[in-house]
Amino acid sequence: MSTLRVTAERLTVLDHPNADALELAQVGLYRAVVAKGAYRTGEYALYIPEQAVLPAALVEELGLTGRLAGSGANRVKAVRLRGELSQGIVCLPRAVAGTDLAEAAAQGRDFAEQLGITKWQPPIPTAMNGEVESAPELLPWVDIENLQRFPDIFEPGEQVVLTEKLHGSCCLLTYHADTGQVQVSSKGIGAQHLALKADDRNLYWRAVRAHGVPAVAERLARQLGAERVGVFGEVFGAGVQDLTYGSSGRTELPGYAVFDVSALIDGQLRWLSAAELLGGQLPLVPELWRGPFDPAVVLDRAEGRETVSGRSLHLREGVVIRPLVERHSTVLGGRAIAKVVSGAYLTRKGGTEYE
Template sequence: MSTLQVTAERLVVVPHPNADRLELAQVGLYRAVVAKGQFATGDHAVYIPEQSVLPEELIAELGLTGKLAGSLRNRVKAVRLRGEVSQGIVCTPTALGGVDLAGAAVAGTDFAESLGIVKWVPPVPVSMSGQVESAPDLLRWVDVENIKRFPDIFTAGEPVVATEKIHGTACLLTHVRAGDRILVSSKGVGGRSLSLSLTEADGNLYWRAVRAHGLDEAARKLAAALDADRIGLFGEVYGAGVQDLHYGASAAHDSSLGFGLFDIAVDAGAAPVRWLGHHEISALLDDLGLALPRVPVLYEGGYDAELLLELAEGAETVSGAGTNIREGLVVRPATERPSPILGGRAIGKIVSAAYLLRDGGTEYE
């Protein structure tokens, strides 16, 4: 899930192809439907992204009472308006009257707190929770930002690898060589300010996935081969009973529980934690004879934003039978590198319109 930032942005306004009284205000590659004449290209306004929860006063001010998502009708969600997908809200809240929005855009000011906007956190089912314990040695996963919000993460033609984004729940496993410890967590639990791991339990979804796919033994072999103090394995656990998209798998039994590895982190002591590139992971697993299931690769080649936006749509390839819609893509450089734009890894996602607009979807972490 992306981080929540409510920022001022310079708009590009284009006509709505199917409505005379509406236009599309573009922020990055996102487009939000606005009233015609409300904004012009070059204007600065506040962009409130999807998964934002708004206070009642702001909802009323924007004329959105009863029109947002969630049981309290207070959550921003992608919608289709007159045939166009509208992602997020573009507005100029009265609470920011007098604020230099152009200057705030340059400074990257986050208005979430001042506007009372918080990030939506979905409830966690019992099977995905459990007893927790402090785990400062846990290697944590990162928030993956949307390429539509940050379209300059990659440069045109840069060699990239795009893997299918699976709608499951992220499993974080860290093997600590000192004491031969295995720490298991989820993105939701392990992403808290104090790293936590889930106490080993027979019924816990993440521990079940670790055992079913031999992730603990794989991590031990990887640590020995790389002479690493810590190895982190990151993958998606999926199937019926996990999220609304199941890919033909099921969490009912360990033998049918789906798992797809998407990342490996290496802590070799003195050097910073290193993320392995896609081809480096492939070569390493092959050398060690480790047959871990991995997320499908949908594209390798030069970065082409329009091509990848199209590729994010369609049917999934995880099951081999197109059982569900495709959630989207995760894009990485062919060779791992940092991103000055993100201040961390160069990695981004593209989420399909079909996924965003589906009814009855679940979003557990």
């Protein structure tokens, strides 16, 4: 999941091709359906992203009672309105009346706390939970921001690689070279500097043991001269999420694919290519394309059918974009990496969103 920020944004207003009373307000590469005439190109408004949970008073003020997602009908989710994908909410709540939104946009001001908006946290199924222990030196995964919100992360023509984003659950493994200790965690639990105690009933431990990930991490630490190695993979299949990639979940070998590797070398954390380091040793997420960065190409490749099973069994969740040469992003203030999620995935019925 990406971080939650409610920000002031300069709008580009476009015609809605299928509705005379509606328009499309574009923020970055996102588009939100708005009432015709509500905004003009160049004006500023607040943008509330997907996965935001709104307080009841704000839901009522915006005229969205009964129209949002979740058991409380208060969570922002992508929808199709008259055939057009609408992601997020563009609005001008009373709470920001008199605020210079152009200045707020320039400052990058976050209005979430002022408006009482919080980030939705998915539930944790029993098989993904377990007894935990402190893990202050666990190598954590990072929140990947959406390219549609931050379209300037990559330079036009910069060489990038697109890998398929899998709909599973993020599994973190850290190998400590000095002690040989292996720590396993999920994204959400790992973010709290906690690891899951070894347990064969736990999904993540079953996956890393079944695929021999600790032994590969140990070899990698020796090869790199690393103090710690992090192997980041997606666990998937029946019983994990609603998209299964043909993995039944009835075998002892859970679906598993590595998407990233990090290593602490001479006190410096480095992000490394999983494909270059682990090819033939562990299953990897599929590479879909590489070449010069073009937003249109990325958005196109985010759609379509999954390639993990080799049988195109269901829709594709999306893509992850990385530069061929790992680098820092001044736009993000951290690692240059982004995602794009397919419209079909966002608007499917009966989907699950466990971390």
